[in-house]
Each structure stands twice: as C-alpha cells, then as structure tokens.
Amino acid sequence: MIEQFAEKIFITVLALTKPDGSIVPLRILWEDGRRWDIDRVLDVRPGVARKAGGEGIRFLCRISGHEKELWFSHGRWFVEGKSTQN
Amino acid sequence: MARVILHSDANSFYASCELVYRPALRGLPMAVCGSTEERHGIVLTATREAKARGVRTAMVNWEARRTCPELIIVPPDYPLYIYFSKRLREMYDSYTDRVEPFGLDECWLDISGPTTTMNDGVRLAAELRRRAKEELGITLSVGVSWNKPYAKLGSDMKKPDATVLLSRDNYRQAVFPCPAEDMIGVGYRTGAKLRSRAIHTLGDLAACPPEYMQKWLGKIGVILQRYAAGDDTSPVMPSGMETVVKSVGNSITAPKDMLTLEDVHCVMFIVAESVAARLREMGMRGRCISLGVRSADMHCFSAQNTVDFNTAQAEDIVSTATEIFTKKGYANILPLRSLGVSVTSLESDKRPVQMDLLGSALRREKSNAASRAVDDIRRRFGARAIERGIALLDADYNAINPKEDHVIHPLGFLRS
Ligand SMILES: [Mg+2]
Numbered sequence: 117m118i119e120q121f122a123e124k125i126f127i128t129v130l131a132l133t134k135p136d137g138s139i140v141p142l143r144i145l146w147e148d149g150r151r152w153d154i155d156r157v158l159d160v161r162p163g164v165a166r167k168a169g170g171e172g173i174r175f176l177c178r179i180s181g182h183e184k185e186l187w188f189s190h191g192r193w194f195v196e197g198k199s200t201q202n
Numbered sequence: 203m204a205r206v207i208l209h210s211d212a213n214s215f216y217a218s219c220e221l222v223y224r225p226a227l228r229g230l231p232m233a234v235c236g237s238t239e240e241r242h243g244i245v246l247t248a249t250r251e252a253k254a255r256g257v258r259t260a261m262v263n264w265e266a267r268r269t270c271p272e273l274i275i276v277p278p279d280y281p282l283y284i285y286f287s288k289r290l291r292e293m294y295d296s297y298t299d300r301v302e303p304f305g306l307d308e309c310w311l312d313i314s315g316p317t318t319t320m321n322d323g324v325r326l327a328a329e330l331r332r333r334a335k336e337e338l339g340i341t342l343s344v345g346v347s348w349n350k351p352y353a354k355l356g357s358d359m360k361k362p363d364a365t366v367l368l369s370r371d372n373y374r375q376a377v378f379p380c381p382a383e384d385m386i387g388v389g390y391r392t393g394a395k396l397r398s399r400a401i402h403t404l405g406d407l408a409a410c411p412p413e414y415m416q417k418w419l420g421k422i423g424v425i426l427q428r429y430a431a432g433d434d435t436s437p438v439m440p441s442g443m444e445t446v447v448k449s450v451g452n453s454i455t456a457p458k459d460m461l462t463l464e465d466v467h468c469v470m471f472i473v474a475e476s477v478a479a480r481l482r483e484m485g486m487r488g489r490c491i492s493l494g495v496r497s498a499d500m501h502c503f504s505a506q507n508t509v510d511f512n513t514a515q516a517e518d519i520v521s522t523a524t525e526i527f528t529k530k531g532y533a534n535i536l537p538l539r540s541l542g543v544s545v546t547s548l549e550s551d552k553r554p555v556q557m558d559l560l561g562s563a564l565r566r567e568k569s570n571a572a573s574r575a576v577d578d579i580r581r582r583f584g585a586r587a588i589e590r591g592i593a594l595l596d597a598d599y600n601a602i603n604p605k606e607d608h609v610i611h612p613l614g615f616l617r618s
Pocket of ligand 1: 211212213214215307
C-alpha cells in the first residue's frame with residue numbers, strides 16, 4: 117500500500133459556539149495574513165487525519181468552491197498540508 | 203430470550219494509538235516499550251510488522267532489538283491510551299447501557315433484547331469496526347456469541363479488524379478444537395494441569411463431568427468447564443457498576459537497579475505516593491496492600507497484607523509494603539529492577555470513619571488533610587512544586603514521574 121503523508125498545520129480559526137455547544141468554523145486566518153471564509157460546513161463527525169496524524173472532530177468545509185478538511189482536536193484546529201508519498 | 207454478547211478488543215492497542223499520531227511509522231516494525239533504555243524496558247505492544255519479525259510482548263528491549271535490529275522503540279504515553287479508551291467506550295455506550303470494560307482496550311457489550319438476533323450482533327460488530335477505524339484510526343477484533351467467555355474467545359481468533367461469530371450452530375466446530383489455554387481464566391499453570399490429565403482442547407474440557415472437575419480443581423474447575431461448554435451465564439455488568447474500581451496500583455522499572463534497602467525505600471515512596479494520590483483523586487481508600495518485586499535476574503515475587511483501617515496515605519502504604527518486604531526476606535534477592543504496589547478492598551472516602559480510643563483515626567484524618575493540601579499545591583504549581591525529602595536522595599530515581607505513567611489494573615476475570 118502506498119502511504120501518503122502530510123504536514124500537520126495548526127491554524128487560527130474564527131468560530132461560532134452555539135448554545136448547545138456545537139461549533140461552526142467561519143473563517144481561517146492564515147499566518148501570513150491571508151484569510152478564507154468558510155462558505156459551508158458539509159459534514160461534521162469524529163475522524164482521523166490519516167496523512168498528518170491525529171484525530172478529532174473532522175469538519176468537511178467548502179471554501180471558495182473547494183472541499184477542505186479541518187480538524188478540531190484537543191482544543192486546537194489543524195489542517196493537513198501538501199501530501200507527499202513514501 | 204437468547205443473549206447476544208459482543209466482546210470488542212482493540213488490536214495492538216498501545217501501538218495503534220501511537221500510529222494514529224505518528225503516521226510516518228505506519229508499516230514499520232515498532233514497539234511500545236516500558237522504558238526506552240536497553241536493559242530495563244520490556245515490550246508492551248508490538249505492531250504486526252514487528253511481530254512478523256519475531257518481536258514478542260514482554261521481551262526485554264535488547265532481546266527485541268537483537269531479534270529485529272530495525273525495530274523502532276517508542277515510550278508509552280498512558281494519557282493518550284486512556285483518552286482512546288474513553289472514546290471507544292463512548293462509542294460502545296451509544297448502543298447499549300450494558301458495557302463492561304476489561305482493561306483499557308477490551309469491553310463486553312450485551313445487546314440482548316426481545317427481538318435481537320445473532321445477526322444484529324454481527325451487524326453491530328461491523329459498525330463498531332468501521333467507526334473505530336474511521337473516527338479513531340484503530341482496528342477492532344470483535345467476538346459475537348451468547349455468552350461472555352465465547353465472545354472473548356471469538357475476539358482472540360482473528361486479527362486485525364475482524365468479526366468472529368460463535369453461535370449455537372458452529373461452536374462445536376469452531377471452539378472445541380482450540381487449545382484449552384485459549385479460554386479466559388485458563389492460565390499457563392492451569393493449562394499444564396489440564397494437560398497432565400489429557401485435557402488438551404476446549405472440547406476435552408467441555409466434556410469433563412462437573413463433579414470430576416469439582417473434586418479435582420474445586421470451584422474454579424467447575425467454572426472453567428462451564429466456560430468451555432458455553433454454559434456460562436454471568437451477566438455483562440451494566441454501565442456505571444464497574445466504575446467501582448477494584449484496584450489501584452502502579453509499578454516502576456527504575457532507571458537503575460535498586461541495590462540497597464535505601465534505594466528500595468526511595469522507589470517505594472515514589473510509587474506509593476503516586477498510588478495514594480490516585481486514590482485520593484478518585485475519592486477512594488483501601489485496606490489491602492500488595493507489594494510486587496522483580497529482581498535483576500527477572501524473578502518475580504509478590505505478597506499482600508491487609509491492615510485494619512482504610513487508607514489513601516503514602517506513609518501507610520509504604521509501612522505495610524516495607525513490612526511485607528522484611529517478612530518475606532526480599533532483601534535477599536537484591537538488586538531489584540522493578541517494584542510495584544497496589545491497593546485493593548477499596549471503599550469510598552465519603553464513608554464515615556469509626557473513631558477509636560487511641561486517636562489514631564483522628565491522626566490519620568489530619569494526615570489526610572495534609573496530603574490533600576499537597577495534592578492541591580501540585581495541581582496548581584506542578585508535581586515538582588513540593589516533594590518528599592526522600593525523593594531528593596537520588597536524582598536518578600527522582601527523575602521518575604510515576605503519576606504520568608499511571609495504570610489502573612483490571613482485576614483478573616475470575617476473581618472479579
Ligand atoms: Mg487488545
């Protein structure tokens with residue numbers, strides 16, 4: 117099996133916490149000043165980040181027409197960087 | 203109503219948890235070892251790739267390394283394993299309120315109901331396996347049967363990521379040819395005893411008349427015969443019942459062998475302190491104190507002593523453990539490599555204490571208050587903020603952080 121790996125990048129996320137405790141990510145603030153609005157959260161469930169390692173609540177989001185996964189894990193947000201093969 | 207019971211067992215649990223967080227190690231021979239140092243640690247869990255190269259659980263590190271020179275050794279991260287264990291548990295709890303854990307990575311689930319069939323059990327097993335893999339990155343082996351011992355046996359039969367159904371229709375073919383040792387409760391010694399009377403397989407054991415077993419091995423013999431025959435009816439404990447923890451213990455393989463009684467005392471204090479702190483954290487205290495030691499040449503001894511009061515104090519644990527140590531003459535087997543203590547016969551510390559004429563109960567109450575103050579300081583300012591003088595005697599021993607490495611030992615299946 118070909119394994120894919122990726123860097124784990126912790127990010128700043130602007131999010132909304134609802135009265136029932138659920139969290140909705142709204143915007144990603146990248147370190148270099150760029151920012152992306154999250155247009156829609158398509159799916160929320162616990163999930164593993166197979167390429168970067170780790171697990172948490174996995175948010176599948178639509179960001180400017182692209183689908184992107186975000187993880188909320190032990191109080192922090194992260195994304196997977198570019199994949200490399202091994 | 204036929205019962206439907208699942209036993210779910212996480213495959214190579216410690217190693218699997220590590221791989222979720224260290225994806226670069228996937229596919230490589232890796233082992234979680236008690237200590238990364240060559241001469242102390244033993245293999246706690248090995249990945250499939252390591253096992254394929256001959257690495258076995260409980261091998262000493264150097265032995266494992268000699269067997270498999272490219273072995274990657276990782277130190278244990280118990281808080282991580284406890285976290286994964288809790289997540290698995292939450293998953294099980296979402297299907298039934300009858301979930302009984304056995305150690306960190308195994309659980310029985312009882313999903314019996316008026317309309318529940320074995321097929322429902324198999325379906326749930328598939329769902330648990332899928333969810334564990336997707337949500338946690340961990341694979342499960344699940345046994346499905348109508349009794350607990352068979353469900354456990356089934357979960358041991360196929361690894362990784364598999365379901366084994368042992369039903370009324372197939373158990374004779376599937377269970378009876380297995381070696382008797384495969385059954386929970388049949389240890390190495392019982393297995394040898396059984397073999398001495400030509401009982402090799404579970405079928406042999408199942409066929410023994412209970413009266414014969416009673417006469418030969420006593421109550422345990424009858425129980426094991428029932429397990430083998432599929433006649434066990436013990437219930438899966440409803441959730442919440444088992445939170446009555448039966449034993450709190452900890453052990454340490456010291457960074458260097460304990461050569462003198464002073465070394466032993468020092469390590470004993472560190473271990474006892476962690477056990478006592480854990481007891482207080484859980485709001486428990488106990489009266490039965492066990493001491494286990496392992497000598498540098500790997501001989502193990504253990505003994506226990508019951509005191510006439512319940513305690514969650516390191517001093518009490520140490521004084522009882524020291525008594526055992528002296529009485530049993532463990533000084534003769536120095537140097538020691540590992541030492542462990544555990545406290546059983548636990549009760550809640552909310553229960554009223556019988557005061558006595560000599561005021562020793564009152565004295566204990568005072569030292570409890572002092573310990574709680576120490577716990578509080580450590581919680582706020584860190585474990586090193588306040589220490590025992592004895593811990594400073596030896597910097598090597600003091601480097602041990604037993605609280606972090608804490609393990610709650612499940613009691614044996616038969617004794618619980
Ligand atoms: Mg396991």
